[in-house]
Amino acid sequence: MxxxxxxxxxxxxxxxxxxxxxxxxxxxxxxxxxxxxxxxxxxxxxxxxxxxxxxxxxxxxxxxxxxxxxxxxxxxxxxxxxxxxxxxxxxxxxxxxxxxxxxxxxxxxxxxxxxxxxxxxxxxxxxxxxxxxGAIRGYYLYLQQIKQAAIDFVDEGTARSKGKKYFVLSKTRCPHCFNAKNCLKEVGVTEEDIELFEINDFYTHDEIKKYKGRIAETTYTPYLAFDGKTLYNHEELVKASGCSPLHYGTD
Structure with a gap:
């Protein structure tokens, strides 16, 4: 978006x-x-x-x-x-x-x-x-600020999803991200109801993934939130959105 x-x-x-x-x-x-x-x-x-x-x-x-x-x-x-x-x-x-x-x-x-x-x-x-x-003095403090920026990005974006909205942090070549975006597209989620960011080149990228690992038990993208809450996996996204579940293997 x-x-x-x-x-x-x-x-x-x-x-x-x-x-x-x-x-x-x-x-x-x-x-x-x-x-x-x-x-x-x-x-x-x-x-x-x-x-x-x-x-x-x-x-x-x-x-x-x-x-x-x-x-x-x-x-x-x-x-x-x-x-x-x-x-x-x-x-x-x-x-x-x-x-x-x-x-x-x-x-x-x-x-x-x-x-x-x-x-x-x-x-x-x-x-x-x-x-x-020179406003931040020292590389260690710089890294701490980057870490906090990543945490604020996730937490504040999740909070903004209250009111039946979605917050998604994605990567352009991530199959899990593709599936999540396809899911939301399938049910017709509009631009007004989603904040979507592709984080490939963000300096906070690595810390976002680490933080996701702490709150969702996996560091894989995407990070997903709906209605003010973290969605832990694709199955929870399916429940929240009503899109079709993924099918693996062949019939």
Whole structure:
């Protein structure tokens, strides 16, 4: 499932209710450009937000989970700035194409809003960025942060599956994963009712599998959850979804 779809469905961003504007990318303010570029270049994390934006507060919490200290996060609260429209217009035109906040830059890279930052944490990319910037000091602490990111990914995704939804961590060339996805496809599970991530290249990949081994007694992918609970095997997925059971061998 694409992050943009998840973003649209669950609305994980604060609309700029008092900052609506017709973006003009042909007439960017030089002072605003210098301000934004200096913040990006001079900060471990740069966040454009609003003082009353709940998702900005949540984003800061996720960024700290990555291993950054609160002091590592440089914040522009647009509603306190005289040149707010010039700043957000520049950020929109040069980087985000988003008329929502938060807008987050980590280690000089534009990451996105809250949903993308949360995903950046889950994959381990955010932890890796914190390590590269020196926010995490020492390889052992880096590994511990990666481990915690994997645990949070599984636990929080499982919790989000409450309400008869599915959470699936899969691999693209995994036959067990193929069977699970086929099962859900068979019964017509929609994008609105599933969070599906292919974890092949995630830095948290190995720790996700280890954690699955602790809670489901097997390290094989996929990890499956339904309605807020871990499904331990394919048989439990069949019971939950109502799809056809697997048949082995020949008749």
């Amino acid at each position: 694409k992050l943009s779809v998840i973003f649209a469905l669950i609305g994980l961003s604060q609309t700029l209710n008092n900052l609506k504007w017709d973006a003009d990318c042909s007439n960017l303010d030089p002072a605003a450009a210098k301000h934004v570029e200096d913040k990006i270049a001079g900060s471990k994390v740069y966040l454009i937000g609003l003082t009353y934006c709940g998702w900005c507060t949540r984003a800061k919490s996720v960024i700290q989970k990555m291993g950054f200290d609160e002091s590592d996060i440089e914040v522009d609260e647009l509603d306190t700035m005289d040149n707010k429209m010039e700043v957000i217009n520049y950020a929109y035109c040069k980087y985000s194409q988003m008329k929502t906040v938060p807008q987050i830059f980590i280690n000089k890279k534009f990451v996105g809003g809250y949903t993308e930052a949360r995903h950046y944490y889950y994959t381990g990319q955010g932890v890796r960025a914190a390590y590269k910037t």
